[in-house]
Amino acid sequence: MEKLTIRRDGAAIPVTVAGDGPAAVFVPGLGGTQAQLGALFEGLRRHLRLATFDHRGHGTSSVGGPYDYPTFGADTSAVLDALGGPGSLVLIGHSMGADLLVDQAAALPAAPRGLILIDGGTPLSSSLLTPAELEGMRQAMGSEEALELQRSLAGTPHQVALSGDDIFRLQDEIDQHRRTAAERFDRIDGPITMIMSEFMAGTESDRARELNQAWRDAVDTLAASRPTITVRRVPAGHDLVATHPDEVLELIVAALAAGQ
Structure with a gap:
């Protein structure tokens, strides 16, 4: 296992590289480290020479913004360049990490x-949540329970130093982006596999089922007119990379075998 540190704009970003096979990078999502x-990284390193890293303010990366x-x-671009450039890598991203990799792939002259x-990475015409639901989410992020969890993880590989307001603003930026x-997907030359949760919003209410649908x-709208996109679904929530690593690993390995 190899450890690297990429420095950019005042941040020290730790990168872990392990395994044998085609060079690849896994970009975590917002709040992911x-x-x-865990198990997904260990599984993927049996098939790939896999790199992953902590975003600034996450895990063992530097604390300090801007968090936008x-x-x-x-x-992310600095990390990919240090690993040989996005065009030389298999690009795997979860949640915000998927959005960041769509940006990277769309800027390439040829397929990664x-x-x-x-x-x-999913195109959305508007936020899935109502203004009232967004405000409730913002308040929950700033609750004493949320703050206590953040304090308990401080200084550990699982820490997320962003405040509730930081996360709320960043999530709004992602929604806007x-x-x-869809325009960026149209610029990507090559096959894309989308491994999606079936229960992104949970299963506890009719509203959750509406959001999942x-x-x-x-x-489905994105993929309908783009035959280069293959969609696979996992009966899990948005944290499927942690809760269903075996299922996600199987789908990634199948995508690689199919020419991804």
């Missing part, structure tokens, strides 16, 4: 070695 990948989408994008998106995502519909 290397430590949370363009900054996370520039950090593979592009696998896990429950992210996804409104033009809206998420599925957005993916």
Whole structure:
């Protein structure tokens, strides 16, 4: 196992590389860390020479912003360049990490070695949540319970140093960015595999089922007119990379075998 540190704009970004096979990178989502990948990383390193990293303010990366989408994008680009460039890699991303890799792939003159998106990158015409639901989410992020969890993880490989307001603003930036995502998919030359959760919003209410259906519909609309996109679904929530690593691993390996 190899450890690297990429430095950009005041941040020290730790990168872990392990395994044998085609060079690949796994880009975590917002709130995701290397430590949370666990079994999925261990499984993927049997098939790939896999790199992954912690976004700034996450895990063992530097604490300190700015915590905005363009900054996370520039950090990701710096990591990919240090690993040989996005065109030389199999690109795998979860949630926000998928959005960041759609940006990277759309800017390439030719297809990357593979592009696998896990429950992210999906074009949306508007936020799935109502203003009231968004406000409730913002308040929950700033609750004493949320703050206590953040304090308990501080200084560990699982920490997320972003405040509730940081995360709320960043999620809004991601939502806005996804409104033009279809244009970026049209610029990607090559096959794309999308591994999507069936229960992104959970299963506990009629509203959750509505949101899950809206998420599925957005993916189906994207793929309907783009034969290069293959959609696979896992009966899991948005944290499927942690809760269902075996199923996700099987689908990634199948995508690679099919020419991703």
